[in-house]
Amino acid sequence: MKPIRIATRGSELALWQANFIASALGCETELVVLSTQGDRDQSSSLSDIGGQGIFVKEIQTALIDDRADVAVHSAKDLPALEPEGLAIGAFPKRGDVRDALIGNPLGQLKRGDLIATGSPRRQVQLKALRPDIGFVPLRGNMATRFSMVERCSAVMVAYAALERLGRLDLVAEVFEPTQLVPQVGQGALAAECRSEDDRVKALLMEIDDLATRLAVQSERSLLSQVGSGCSLPVGAFGKTDENSGRIDLIGFIGSMDGSNIIRVSGSGSDPVELGSRLGQELMTKGGSDLLDQANRCKNHG
Structure with a gap:
């Protein structure tokens, strides 16, 4: 064979x-x-x-x-x-879904300190926690990301990546999904x-793994409602109760400047229906307006 x-x-x-x-x-x-x-x-x-x-x-x-x-x-x-x-x-x-900082924890950063991350999702949620910090763009492999600690006060990465590469020694702080909603599919x-x-x-x-499949399917269903190619910060995290099969899902969408962050949450047993329902809720609560504004800015840029 x-x-x-x-x-x-x-x-x-x-x-x-x-x-x-x-x-x-x-x-x-x-x-x-x-x-x-x-x-x-x-x-x-x-x-x-x-x-x-x-x-x-x-x-x-x-x-x-x-x-x-x-x-x-x-x-x-x-x-x-x-x-x-x-x-x-x-x-x-699924592995760990959380985001992590390496270098320094958020609470030890001074006004004007910089965090390296290229993710708008991470930037807008961190900005809500610490409006006085700034960001520098970050691309490249994990070694490149690790090296940025020498140039910035902190670098944000996926905890699962650190765990898989055996570098949990670098972790300065870990954020629960309720603090920083992860990217759709993160850790999986x-x-x-x-x-x-x-x-x-x-x-x-x-x-x-059925529990992982159901959770990620719910997140991907939410994303499809918002738009797979959405340029705005979007996140979602589903968790499946392995006994009942119930999925708890949280989701968010935000403006690029972080001035408007919309969050939703809900539960259900059908991952596609749950994600679709919460995705629609995001849009009706202001997500559609944020997308329209972003598209107008893009077209005039």
């Missing part, structure tokens, strides 16, 4: 994720290491070069072209809508395959 070809990006963290999936599958595998647009352009902001999807398109193309059998992604990098012919065969048990991995590949789908089904 031919080995399962696993497509992945080439960063240290991406290779950890691909090898984790390979080990979980328990069969012969080989890695297909690819470079994505997001890897090649390290200077532009994510919104300038396409936003969500720039770390996955080339990997998905390898699946479609039958150059790979499985594509491993950080679930947070996936657009809300799945390309035709592909399916997410597994969401393994997604193993994608061709929809018609029954052999691979059966293998991936064995490593799928």
Whole structure:
């Protein structure tokens, strides 16, 4: 039987994720290491070069072209809508969803100190906690992010990334999801395959974690209501009760300057219905107006 070809990006963290999936599958595998647009352009902001999807398109193309059998992604990098012919065969048990600061904790920063982060979602929520701090853009691999501590007072990263790379020693502060709503899919991995590949789908089904799948599906459903290509800060976090199957979901959308942050929360058993309902609630509570304002500014920019 031919080995399962696993497509992945080439960063240290991406290779950890691909090898984790390979080990979980328990069969012969080989890695297909690819470079994505997001890897090649390290200077532009994510919104300038396409936003969500720039770390996955080339990997998905390898699946479609039958150059790979499985594509491993950080679930947070996936657009809300799945390309035709592909399916997410597994969401393994989710890692830690929280955001973390390295360098210094928020409470020890002085007025005017800078935090390195390229994420508008993180910036607007941190600004709500500390209006007196500033931000500098951040792109690049984890080693680049670690090095920014020498130039800034703190750097914000995903706690799960630190945990997977064995660098929890760097953590200065961790933020609960109620403080900083995470990115959709944060802490979760997604193993994608061709929809018609029954052999691979059966293998991936064995490593799928239902509680994680339901939670991430609810988050992705919310994102699809707001708009998969939304340029505004958006976050969501779902948590599944493994006994009852109930999903608790929180979500937010904010203006780019952080002056307006809208949050919603709710529960349900159907992840798509729950996410859709809360996504619609975000929009009716002011999200639509924020998007209209952002689009007008973009068109006149």
